[in-house]
Amino acid sequence: MKIQLNGEVREVPQGLTVASLLEFLKLSADRLAVERNLEIVSRRLWSETPIEAGDRLEVVHFVGGG
Secondary structure, three states: OEEEEOOEEEEOOOOOEHHHHHHHOOOOOOOEEEEEOOEEEOHHHOOOOEOOOOOEEEEEEOOOOO
């Protein structure tokens, strides 16, 4: 199915949750924030939040520095 991820159309398997999408993308969950359809998804809900065709997701990495 097609989703929009960080502004790019991506083809991903059906049946993913936010947590399994991050695994599919080989992203470490540390220091990440996920927005789905303009709403921040709480980390505790990642494994319960389904990804559906047409969803718009933004995955943001937090980077320390000074």
